[in-house]
Amino acid sequence: MKLFFSNIVTSFLNIVMPGRCLQCGRIVYGKSALCATCFSKIYFLARQGCPRCGRPYDLPEDEGMVCPVCLTKPPVFHTLRSAFIYNKFSRELILPFKHADRTDMTPFLGNLMYQAGHDMLEKADLIIAVPLHPRKLMKRKYNQAALLAHYLAKKARKRYLANTLQRIINTKTQGHDNAEQRKQNVKGAFYVKNPKQIAGKRIVMIDDVYTTGATLNECAKVLYKAGAQNVDCLTIARVRG
Ligand SMILES: [Zn+2]
Ligand SMILES: [Zn+2]
Structure with a gap:
């Protein structure tokens, strides 16, 4: 009965205060959602691609086979999963969340990430966000990765560990750098404050x-050095690669 009334209240609220598509502003049913047109433009990645890095590629008969890139140069982390491909459309969807205070997008993006990575989340002991340098955090006011990590930890009922992995070098924004420049840019940028909290943990x-994976590989490197048992990565989007 209680559920029935809460459904009525929700329906009523949707009529008097309709939700808006997070991307184009069109009226949609429910909060924190995309309209059907915008939704259809997303290239979702769940359950396809390379088992290591999630790169979309047609798997041969043997489903366990990794992509050619991981075969020649495997990533430092174990597995990467992403909710969708980073392209012109998804870039416009993510940018306001990153730079324009659209923190209300956290549940929408977090739920899509949960769908893509619930297997790795279930096996995890700790959820950690890629940290921002304190100076950058002051300027931006929030760390978008930390918002998602906190949301996902709560949803998966796991521990969210803040402040243990720290960014000690305020690296420059990597916009147009190539893979090697990005790798050099983040080298030595991260530090594990209390390795005891990391040792033996998934x-x-x-x-x-x-x-390019430079940041997540560098983070994985310091976490493994601190004794982590396994490091997986989960992002909103990934380049097609
Ligand atoms: Zn829309
Ligand atoms: Zn791969």
Whole structure:
């Protein structure tokens, strides 16, 4: 009965205060959602692609086979999963969440990430976000990866560990750098404050976008050095690669 009334209240609220599509502003049913047109433009990645890095590629008969990139140069982390491909459309969807205070998008993006990575989240002991340098955090006011990590930890009923992995170098924004420049840029940028909290733990690292993997690989490197048993990564989006 209680549920029945709460459904009526929700329906009523949707009529008097309709939700808006997070991308185009069109009226939609429910809060924190996309309209059907915008939704259809997303290239979802759940359950396809390379079992290591999630790169979309047609798997041969043997489903356990990794992509050619991981075969020649396996990532430092164990597995990466992303909710969707980073392209022109998804870039516009993510940018306001990153830079324009659209923190209300956290549940929408977090739920899509949960769908893509619930297997790794279930096995995890700790959820950690890629940290921002304190100076950058002051400027931006919030760390978008930390919002998602906190949301996902709550949803998966796991421990969210803040402040243990720290960014000690305020690296420059990596916009147009190539893979090697990005790798050099983040080298030595991270530090584990209390390795005891990491030792023997299965960790899921959360970030917004995976491009060359330089940041997540560098984080995984220091976490493994601190004794982590396993480091997986979960992002909103990844480049097709
Ligand atoms: Zn829309
Ligand atoms: Zn791969």
